[in-house]
Amino acid sequence: KTQQWPQDWKRSVFIPIPKKGNAKESSNYHSIALISHASKVMLKILQARLQQYVNHELPDVQAGFRKGKGTRDQMANICWIIKKAREFHKNIYFCFIDYAKAFDSFDCVDHNKLWEILKEMGIPEHLTCLLRNLYAGQEATVRTGHGTTDWFQKGKGVHQGFCILSPCLFNLYAEYIMKNTGLDEAQAGIKIAGRNTNNLRYADDIILTAESKEELKSLLMKVKEESEKVGLKLNIQKTKIIESGPITS
Secondary structure, three states: OOOOOOHHHHEEEEEEEEOOOOOOOHHHEEEEEEOOHHHHHHHHHHHHHHHHHHHHHOOOOEOOOOOOOOHHHHHHHHHHHHHHHHHOOOOEEEEEEOEOOOOOOOOOOOHHHHHHHHHHOOOOHHHHHHHHHHHOOOEEEEEEOOEEOOOEEOOOOOOOOOOOOHHHHHHHHHHHHHHHHOOOOOOOOEEEOOEEEOEEEEOOEEEEEEOOHHHHHHHHHHHHHHHHHOOOOEOHHHOEEEEEOOOOO
């Protein structure tokens, strides 16, 4: 009734997990968070309430964290696009976009902007209020092999392992970006059998596709500009472009 969370439910213990690379570089770690069991139960209920709105808002090209969809679907779609492009003797270009620490970064998602986006996406106010109160006043500590830090206030970000709602919320955040790019109305893309396809997605991983380098660049710049408006930056080093041409005898 009060829409307030007990403070214990808003505390999390972060465990840094090393990735490949220099273990002395903090950027080569991602974090998993431990939270109370009571908080997990409440979050599961919220997830079920939110999911119905997420399913309504997300298009078929988004396969991330959705029941019945997965990475295999997008891999099959890429193979199908390449196959059809070759049948019609077309060049096809793909841009594999990677966001800089989309989930792990404390600075990636601005909470105030997130609440605005949820409102625009039609999420009921009482659900948004519960989420807002959950994120307000969060505390965290970091546990390593050398001990545990003092508790500190958390800022921005939807953190991996902290909240089962994070994928759901990030999908809505990313969909807001993609809607503002206008890619659905863009002429750029691969046109096969009267259908135009210019993007495929799995959560924060985006694949852009077009028949020319110029069209691909135009799509990429739209995504880059709209992403930066809401605080997400592209990881240039991990964003790659590949070309597939027709098979010549």
